[in-house]
Amino acid sequence: MFRSLRKPETQSVSININGQMVQVAEGSSLWAAMALHGETQTRLALVSGQQRSAYCAMGVCFECLVEVNGVPNQQACLTTVEEGMHVCSQDLTEQSIAALHQKESADHE
């Protein structure tokens, strides 16, 4: 597990990570908030569907893509937590995206 050495007087905010409400330090990065609660899975690998997790923590690998308030492909390491934020590990893969497109075009017909 990751652990926090943050000084005690920090204010906290509540956010929802994968369906669970948790308290996290105000100003945390979303990735740190997730990792400190054991939620280290971010996205799935696009082709194989294998689980992935953050790699660089500074915005250059795009492994930390998650869904924030319903919007996919947000970089957790560059996002700052906000009160009431909803975050989910995302399960988009090439296959699921293709299925989604197929469904959309079928719905249009």
Add this chain to the structure above:
Amino acid sequence: MSDIFDIVIIGAGPAGMSAALEAAQQGASVAVLDRKATPGGQIYRDVTQSPLLDPSVLGSEYTEGAELVEAFMEADIDRHQNADVWHIGETGEVLYSQDNQTRRLVARELIISPGAMERPFPIEGWHLPGVMTAGSAQVMLKSDGMVKDGAIFAGTGPLLYLIVAQYLRLGVTVNAVVDTTPAGGVVRAMQYIGGALRKPAYLIKGLMLLNEIHRAGVPIFRHASNLSVLGESKSVGLQFEQDGRTHSVNADHIFLHQGVIPNLNMTRALGIEHHWAEQQLCWTPTLDDWGQSSIPHIAVVGDAAGIQGAEAARHAGRLAALKAMNKLGKLSEASLQQQSSDHLRAMKSFKAFRSFLDAYYAPTPEHRIPAASNTLACRCEEQTMGQLRAGFEQGAKDPNALKALTRCGMGPCQGRQCGHTVSELLAVWQNKPVSDIGYYRLRSPQRLLSVDELSQFQNIKPAKKPAEVSA
């Protein structure tokens, strides 16, 4: 307030902040855009609002940055944080995302300082959960006070030892340091010892870090080679060779590092001229001593202009600001020369020192240009070395052809994690210099945009005001 500035600076690290301070002192209107929540860049990340009780454990090179950040905060500069720049137009318009909206500024002169990123470390299993970079350990520590006990730190370079020492000072346990600096490093570096001796303090600091790690009783495996991460769906350990023997050390977390390279995507997308810097084994924008690029109104400074470190970045920032003032007609040629001379001299001695570091900590070919056919080169599209080789044999001889054929470099990271590997692989396979191979052709936007933002981008006409754009 107008959205047109004399000088717009991208990136608020030591390079960008120094450029902004110089430009403001010289009387220019200055805007600085930075994607992080607070200024400071990588080295001075959150230095004025550290989450740690005692940030001095991170070292004086860190805490000394507070002065620069404070001066930057007090100066007459238009500062924009959380501002992620993703397009720069030819006439000086800069588009960036802030609060999920596209905003726009126009620059007469642009100074680009987006810093460095860690060199990719393409070994078997580097994509597994539990494998991160040593820089990420530092980012998490500086920004969030977050640490991981019992990890392995593997690779080479001063930043690797720095984070291990920082961990140990904070009582965080470290399982092992697996050092890939090759045995010949000292010999290779000796020819540049003159440069190193011009900066003895830095040299001593590096040695002291290693000594500190050693004294703490952390096992250090020197001259390790052939690294691979063990594990199927997540990391469970690291395997490597040392003195002809195979070792493996268990750990659910591994931090890799083999130096840093310029953050290329912005300068590449702009079409600035680049060259392959053999000494640093990376693509680098081609610039003059003031950071002036091949595009008349654009300068590039700091580690994005070639790795020189934070101190040099400060001088480079000031030089680019002085030159921009001169181009704007606000500083005479004579004043430019006179005010530049100390900075130029300082840059020269940092360059000499860097030659020593580059030779000493040169990342080994096996960890840059892997041979194993099942190692991933492109993490996003999951393309292995073997698949790239097959693409090459089907006729894809340059990075763009290989990208079209295999999709490597097409994923969300836009080639940041595979670009250098691909250039070097293609060079080796054709027995040509890397400079003949080139790099991916890149375009804006330089990040993933929401559909909303993308449609705004497509509607943007250069003459529009920010208010209309964000409407």
